[in-house]
Amino acid sequence: xxxxxxxxxxxxxxxxxxxxxxxxxxxxxxxxxxxxxxxxxxxxxxxxxxxxxxxxxxxxxxxxxxxxxxxxxxxxxxxxxxxxxxxxxxxxxxxxxxxxxxxxxxxxxxxxxxxxxxxxxxxxxxxxxxxxxxxxxxxxxxxxxxxxxxxxxxxxxxxxxxxxxxxxxxxxxxxxxxxxxxxxxxxxxxxxxxxxxxxxxxxxxxxxxxxxxxxxxxxxxxxxxxxxxxxxxxxxxxxxxxxxxxxxxxxxxxxxxxxxxxxxxxxxxxxxxxxxxxxxxxxxxxxxxxxxxxxxxxxxxxxxxxxxxxxxxxxxxxxxxxxxxxxxxxxxxxxxxxxxxxxxxxxxxxxxxxxxxxxxxxxxxxxxxxxxxxxxxxxxxxxxxxxxxxxxxxxxxxxxxxxxxxxxxxxxxxxxxxxxxxxxxxxxxxxxxxxxxxxxxxxxxxxxxxxxxxxxxxxxxxxxxxxxxxxxxxxxxxxxxxxxxxxxxxxxxxxxxx
Numbered sequence: 223x224x225x226x227x228x229x230x231x232x233x234x235x236x237x238x239x240x241x242x243x244x245x246x247x248x249x250x251x252x253x254x255x256x257x258x259x260x261x262x263x264x265x266x267x268x269x270x271x272x273x274x275x276x277x278x279x280x281x282x283x284x285x286x287x288x289x290x291x292x293x294x295x296x297x298x299x300x301x302x303x304x305x306x307x308x309x310x311x312x313x314x315x316x317x318x319x320x321x322x323x324x325x326x327x328x329x330x331x332x333x334x335x336x337x338x339x340x341x342x343x344x345x346x347x348x349x350x351x352x353x354x355x356x357x358x359x360x361x362x363x364x365x366x367x368x369x370x371x372x373x374x375x376x377x378x379x380x381x382x383x384x385x386x387x388x389x390x391x392x393x394x395x396x397x398x399x400x401x402x403x404x405x406x407x408x409x410x411x412x413x414x415x416x417x418x419x420x421x422x423x424x425x426x427x428x429x430x431x432x433x434x435x436x437x438x439x440x441x442x443x444x445x446x447x448x449x450x451x452x453x454x455x456x457x458x459x460x461x462x463x464x465x466x467x468x469x470x471x472x473x474x475x476x477x478x479x480x481x482x483x484x485x486x487x488x489x490x491x492x493x494x495x496x497x498x499x500x501x502x503x504x505x506x507x508x509x510x511x512x513x514x515x516x517x518x519x520x521x522x523x524x525x526x527x528x529x530x531x532x533x534x535x536x537x538x539x540x541x542x543x544x545x546x547x548x549x550x551x552x553x554x555x556x557x558x559x560x561x562x563x564x565x566x567x568x569x570x571x572x573x574x575x576x577x578x579x580x581x582x583x584x585x586x587x588x589x590x591x592x593x594x595x596x597x598x599x600x601x602x603x604x605x606x607x608x609x610x611x612x613x614x615x616x617x618x619x620x621x622x623x624x625x626x627x628x629x630x631x632x633x634x635x636x637x638x639x640x641x642x643x644x645x646x647x648x649x650x651x652x653x654x655x656x657x658x659x660x661x662x663x664x665x666x667x668x669x670x671x672x673x674x675x676x677x678x679x680x681x682x683x684x685x686x687x688x689x690x691x692x693x694x695x696x697x698x699x700x701x702x703x704x705x706x707x708x709x710x711x712x713x714x715x716x717x718x719x720x
Contacts, residue, residue: 267699333675549659
């Protein structure tokens with residue numbers, strides 16, 4: 223704010239000085255002896271008039287430029303302030319049950335701790351004590367404390383395609399896998415064992431004619447979706463996927479549980495948000511129960527990674543304010559279809575509604591004044607609210623994965639000021655990347671995980687937003703389970719797969 227004030231003051235001073243120099247030079251050339259009226263007119267009134275015309279023209283151009291964006295946002299939001307809007311298509315009313323979330327971030331190893339730090343708005347990345355650029359200067363970076371990766375390289379030497387050619391794992395990869403393992407352990411000791419135990423018990427166990435020899439019903443396969451860094455080789459991603467799958471299988475959560483591991487790099491539709499949409503759509507279309515663990519891990523805290531980013535000119539510095547701040551972390555979710563959870567009295571979950579996703583026309587960082595790009599996040603936020611049948615004033619938190627990029631900051635500010643101006647921009651609208659640096663797809667999944675924690679803490683709906691990717695944008699509403707139908711006038715949408 224102070225910098226902006228001085229910049230404006232300097233601009234005004236330069237305008238006055240330039241006009242004074244021109245006027246005084248003209249008077250000297252023509253031999254004019256100005257009187258008091260001339261001094262007031264040319265040295266005071268004229269500069270003020272020039273400044274007024276400049277700012278008036280600037281405001282007019284801005285108004286014309288943003289007219290299309292305002293019209294789009296207004297049409298998307300029409301009626302939202304009065305009552306929740308129903309989803310426009312049946313599939314938009316779909317949702318999943320988010321049973322658990324876990325994370326490891328530079329600001330905390332639990333959702334509650336991380337939210338408390340982010341809500342303060344004071345934590346920023348600092349200079350790393352170890353990492354330096356190619357000129358020997360320390361770089362801005364963020365670390366997760368107490369990462370234990372000893373022995374992982376031996377554990378990753380699994381039999382299979384790469385047995386004859388052992389892979390070399392960089393220290394940053396070891397850190398990423400260690401954080402991913404810790405998050406996975408948190409998820410495997412949360413509600414998941416309880417859910418599988420209830421599935422293991424025969425449905426008619428209370429009946430008198432229950433047979434002791436009845437076979438234990440098999441649960442649906444546990445899908446393990448791994449969002450691994452795109453800069454890892456295919457061999458590393460395949461080996462990590464096999465290791466994570468075996469790690470789950472060793473827990474023996476259910477005698478007939480099948481674990482299916484699938485790794486994927488950055489995908490269309492905003493990773494995490496798109497995966498949840500796919501799961502909800504598949505459960506509804508294929509009329510089958512879904513149980514899934516989504517896990518993301520990454521680390522840029524290593525000499526190799528810093529050298530690569532520095533060589534590409536992508537490191538943040540005073541001379542490159544649009545660069546990246548290397549970070550690290552892991553995040554995970556446990557999601558299930560509503561039909562699987564129905565009837566389980568002890569299941570504690572949040573509903574994550576179908577996400578609204580879209581792509582910008584220009585990449586973040588490219589100079590663009592396209593009104594549709596500026597309005598996109600607001601339109602997606604309105605669509606996400608409609609999918610959840612919520613009005614903007616119902617939202618108690620907005621949690622995003624954005625960072626220090628100025629374009630992302632403008633998009634986020636426009637969303638909040640345009641639809642959610644009842645929220646505190648700092649305490650109730652935390653921004654993960656501002657404090658944690660660049661986390662890639664980990665930050666996107668962490669935004670959903672932190673929203674899950676916020677729903678549990680506040681008992682109200684939360685809007686999760688993704689704008690980390692240069693093009694992809696996404697928004698989804700998470701909220702507590704609906705009240706029983708007898709206590710609600712509005713029937714529960716898509717409570718069971720069709």
